[in-house]
Amino acid sequence: MELFFKMPSKEARTAMSDASLELGNRFRGNEYKKNAEEAIIKTTSHDHARVLSSGNAAIMAAMSTMKGPVMIPDQGGWSGFKKICEFYGLELVNLPTEMGVIHLETLDELVKLKSPESLFFTSFAGYMAEQPVKGIYDICEDNRVILVEDASGSVGDPQKKLACGDHSHVLVASTGSPKMVNVGNGGFISTSDQGMVNDMSFILKTLQGSPVTCAGLVEEIKRAPESLVKTINACEFIKKEIESALHPKKRGINIAIPHDEPKSVARLLRNKLQVNGGGMITTCPRYDRINQPAICLEVKNLDIHCLKKENLREIVDIVNYTI
Ligand SMILES: Cc1ncc(COP(=O)(O)O)c(C=O)c1O
Incomplete structure (x- = not known):
């Protein structure tokens, strides 16, 4: 991937x-x-x-x-x-x-x-x-x-x-x-x-x-409408597969997953989910996201051409294995 x-x-x-x-x-x-x-x-x-x-x-x-x-x-x-x-x-x-x-x-x-x-x-x-x-x-x-x-x-x-x-x-x-x-x-x-x-x-x-x-x-x-819809759909797909994801039913363009050790898990995830030209893992608590310890999958950072089902499946597997 x-x-x-x-x-x-x-x-x-x-x-x-x-x-x-x-x-x-x-x-x-x-x-x-x-x-x-x-x-x-x-x-x-x-x-x-x-x-x-x-x-x-x-x-x-x-x-x-x-x-x-x-x-x-x-x-x-x-x-x-x-x-x-x-x-x-x-x-x-x-x-x-x-x-x-x-x-x-x-x-x-x-x-x-x-x-x-x-x-x-x-x-x-x-x-x-x-x-x-x-x-x-x-x-x-x-x-x-x-x-x-x-x-x-x-x-x-x-x-x-x-x-x-x-x-x-x-x-x-x-x-x-x-x-x-x-x-x-x-x-x-x-x-x-x-x-x-x-x-x-x-x-x-x-x-x-x-x-x-x-x-x-x-x-x-x-290009904004297509980018938005594809990103929302990708988040919906991922949220269905990650049990602890917050706001499972709401439209969103990233995914927050509560975790007691966000910093160390983020390090592991950054290694496994490398993104050419940037990154997609951030940590909380943070005013811009949520005031509790959590990992964020910043799906919004990804080129929409990467948001294919097989990639999303692989992201889900990596996240579920790591958290
Ligand atoms: C929701 C939101 N508003 C405003 C800004 C600020 O934008 P800029 O960096 O263009 O000043 C950002 C930047 O990331 C943002 O995420």
């Missing part, structure tokens, strides 16, 4: 190298930017979009408009939420979750109690388990909370449950490596709130992505 780390497609790399030869041509630069914004709007159904230099840049831009408390999940979020919140000197409100997944009643109660201005969360808790985004949005709407969904792992969801502008006020995403829109760098933000775009205008310009990123994004965003 040969496993490969996810790389930007050949078409994206060609588009980016072509764009790099036109750097400095303002007219062509604006065209690349416009095409990328249109591609994002088509995917997210929001009215406005900007390509930025990274996913954290998109979070920085979104948070720059906030003055009140920022609510985040207690685990399964993104560490950048905390760091950027601290950077702006904003109050953080921790939302207790069920292993990263937001429980709607708890959210409703805490939102009423703490009156946060915004909720930042990721479409998949720790990349492991789909959040009930529509339910979360309805509670936020009713309580005037701005919902910011980090869709780095979910852009292109054909079910339109995740990364969909109909039920998120703001979408942010990294398009770095290895993400669903796998440009290798950059990020984006989208919203239908014109006032918010106006408020962010300076920071959006300051943190803007290059025409090269825009060119790559136009190619990679086309």
Whole structure:
């Protein structure tokens, strides 16, 4: 079995190298930017979009408009939420979750109690388990909370449950490596709130992505739905075969397996599951995944051509033998 780390497609790399030869041509630069914004709007159904230099840049831009408390999940979020919140000197409100997944009643109660201005969360808790985004949005709407969904792992969801502008006020995403829109760098933000775009205008310009990123994004965003579906299906297959995998019934793009000795087991697994160009084993406890000792199989890091049944079978056998 040969496993490969996810790389930007050949078409994206060609588009980016072509764009790099036109750097400095303002007219062509604006065209690349416009095409990328249109591609994002088509995917997210929001009215406005900007390509930025990274996913954290998109979070920085979104948070720059906030003055009140920022609510985040207690685990399964993104560490950048905390760091950027601290950077702006904003109050953080921790939302207790069920292993990263937001429980709607708890959210409703805490939102009423703490009156946060915004909720930042990721479409998949720790990349492991789909959040009930529509339910979360309805509670936020009713309580005037701005919902910011980090869709780095979910852009292109054909079910339109995740990364969909109909039920998120703001979408942010990294398009770095290895993400669903796998440009290798950059990020984006989208919203239908014109006032918010106006408020962010300076920071959006300051943190803007290059025409090269825009060119790559136009190619990679086309591939996001296939990449997402194949990764979700692979995780579903693996989860069925690993008894202790968390969130067995939820869609996800990685798999967490609780273990008392995650570091030593991870070492063994990294030896047995070598990935050309990167890796697929990480360990917890970690805010970005889950706050308990566990091994994570980062299926999202793999090139989708590796996600064949015989490879998945072999991964399952290796994991079950090792843990
Ligand atoms: C969910 C999530 N959001 C945001 C980021 C930050 O993205 P970037 O590295 O492009 O700043 C990452 C990076 O891995 C991430 O996993």
